[in-house]
Every structure is written in C-alpha cells, then in structure tokens.
Amino acid sequence: MQTESFTASRVDELNSLFLNSGPEKLLEWGLDAFGDRIALCSAFGPEGMVLLHFLFRMKRRVRIFTLDTGRLPPETHDLIEKVNNLYSFEIEVYSPDPADVREMVKTHGINLFYRSVEQRELCCEVRKVRPLLCALKGLSAWITGLRRSQTITRSAARKIEIDDLHSNILKLNPLADWSEQEVWDYIQKHSIPYNALHDRGYRSIGCAPCTRATNPGEDIRAGRWWWEKDQKKECGLHASPSSVAKNGTNCERIGAEKLVGASGR
Numbered sequence: 001m002q003t004e005s006f007t008a009s010r011v012d013e014l015n016s017l018f019l020n021s022g023p024e025k026l027l028e029w030g031l032d033a034f035g036d037r038i039a040l041c042s043a044f045g046p047e048g049m050v051l052l053h054f055l056f057r058m059k060r061r062v063r064i065f066t067l068d069t070g071r072l073p074p075e076t077h078d079l080i081e082k083v084n085n086l087y088s089f090e091i092e093v094y095s096p097d098p099a100d101v102r103e104m105v106k107t108h109g110i111n112l113f114y115r116s117v118e119q120r121e122l123c124c125e126v127r128k129v130r131p132l133l134c135a136l137k138g139l140s141a142w143i144t145g146l147r148r149s150q151t152i153t154r155s156a157a158r159k160i161e162i163d164d165l166h167s168n169i170l171k172l173n174p175l176a177d178w179s180e181q182e183v184w185d186y187i188q189k190h191s192i193p194y195n196a197l198h199d200r201g202y203r204s205i206g207c208a209p210c211t212r213a214t215n216p217g218e219d220i221r222a223g224r225w226w227w228e229k230d231q232k233k234e235c236g237l238h239a240s241p242s243s244v245a246k247n248g249t250n251c252e253r254i255g256a257e258k259l260v261g262a263s264g265r
C-alpha cells in the first residue's frame with residue numbers, strides 16, 4: 001500500500017511512465033497503490049461510464065461515489081438505476097446539507113444561478129463542492145473522467161496530478177488524452193449504457209436547470225450555464241471558482257438504491 005507523499009518530480013516521473021499506456025494500467029496502479037483510499041468520482045457522463053466499464057472488466061473492487069445535487073435531471077437517475085442493475089458496484093451518493101440548501105434558497109431563491117456568476121458559484125458550492133469535500137475525506141487519491149479537450153480550463157490536465165484544491169491528494173485522470181470521439185467509439189463498441197439526454201443533443205450534462213442541448217458547431221460545454229459568457233465554466237470541483245470561499249463540509253451520504261427510489265419515477 002502506498003505511503004509515500006508525492007512530490008512534483010515523482011508525479012512527473014509517473015506521468016512519463018503512463019504517457020503511452022491505456023486507462024487500465026493507470027487504474028491498476030492506483031488501485032494497487034491506494035486500496036480503499038482511492039475512489040472514482042462519477043457523474044455518469046460518457047467518460048464516467050467508460051471508466052466504470054473498465055473497472056468492471058478488470059474485476060477490481062473499488063469505491064465509487066457520485067454527487068446528487070438535488071437538481072439532477074430524471075434521465076441521470078434512470079442511468080444510475082441501470083448502472084445499479086448492470087454492474088455490481090455499490091455507489092456512494094453524497095448530497096448537500098439540507099440546512100445549507102434551505103438557507104441558500106431562503107436568502108437567494110431556488111433559481112439563484114440565473115442572476116449572476118457569483119450566485120451560480122454559490123449554488124455549485126452548496127450543492128456540489130461541499131459534498132465533494134465530504135466524499136474526499138480520508139482519501140489519498142481520486143479518479144475522474146477529465147479530458148484535456150473538454151474545455152479550456154482542462155486543456156493542461158495530466159493523467160496524474162497533485163490536487164492542490166483538495167489537500168494535495170492525487171488526482172488520476174485516465175482519459176486525459178482521449179478525444180470525445182474515442183469515448184463514444186468505446187461506448188458503442190462495448191454497448192455501454194449512457195444518459196438518454198445525449199440522444200437529444202446534450203453533450204455535457206449537469207443539473208437540469210443549468211444544462212441545455214448544444215447546436216451543431218457549438219463547443220462541448222456550450223450547453224452548461226449557457227447564459228454565462230465566460231469561457232471558464234467550472235463548478236469548482238476541478239477548478240477554483242472565482243468568488244466563493246469554501247465554508248464547512250456538511251453533507252448527507254445515502255445509497256444509490258435510496259436515491260433512485262426517492263426520485264419517484
């Protein structure tokens with residue numbers, strides 16, 4: 001089990017080692033190195049589904065968590081239910097602290113995010129960033145579906161990074177060098193389930209009120225917070241938002257079965 005702390009030069013070495021290898025090699029290394037102290041964070045987007053499939057085929061036990069913001073589209077809950085039935089993973093679901101949500105809604109209204117970038121970032125902090133801090137507690141590393149070509153803020157993503165937003169734990173991005181086409185080719189080849197919204201023109205899916213379908217020729221992230229003009233559209237999970245301090249880390253953890261059952265569909 002890994003006990004070393006990772007310096008920038010050690011991370012450079014590891015990136016060189018995994019430069020030309022596929023996602024399995026990096027996943028194997030991460031699971032061997034960290035055991036229960038590593039987890040996959042998945043929002044069940046195409047990249048997350050590819051990683052789930054890799055892990056399933058590798059027959060490795062791994063912690064998987066997701067963040068249920070309370071504003072996800074029903075199609076995402078449908079996909080989580082499919083994943084529950086198809087793969088034998090236990091998915092940990094982290095939800096925002098109800099008191100935080102109550103306070104935010106009481107002060108700013110339920111759809112505060114349309115008013116300003118600051119209020120949108122506050123909502124993302126309450127509903128996503130704080131639950132992520134809970135999920136990462138006790139971890140030495142996490143696995144994400146980040147790809148360099150997803151957005152300008154991710155263009156420098158490496159397969160292994162020191163995550164200075166989260167106590168300098170390691171962040172593994174096994175698909176960092178994959179294109180969107182490679183992701184979809186893999187999904188088609190292996191008949192991997194995906195969010196039904198993708199067949200309706202959605203390319204990147206987050207919360208329902210903050211996601212729309214994209215038009216031909218638009219950027220992959222154009223449908224996220226489409227009313228904001230800034231290119232740096234991030235919720236704070238992978239890049240620090242501009243104006244919101246991280247306060248507190250209360251959140252709820254439930255099982256995926258309860259989440260799906262609670263969706264009422």
Ligand code: SF4
Pocket residue numbers: 069071113120121123124125127128206207208209210235
């Ligand atoms: Fe709130 Fe929208 Fe961010 Fe979801 S994506 S947490 S609804 S601002």
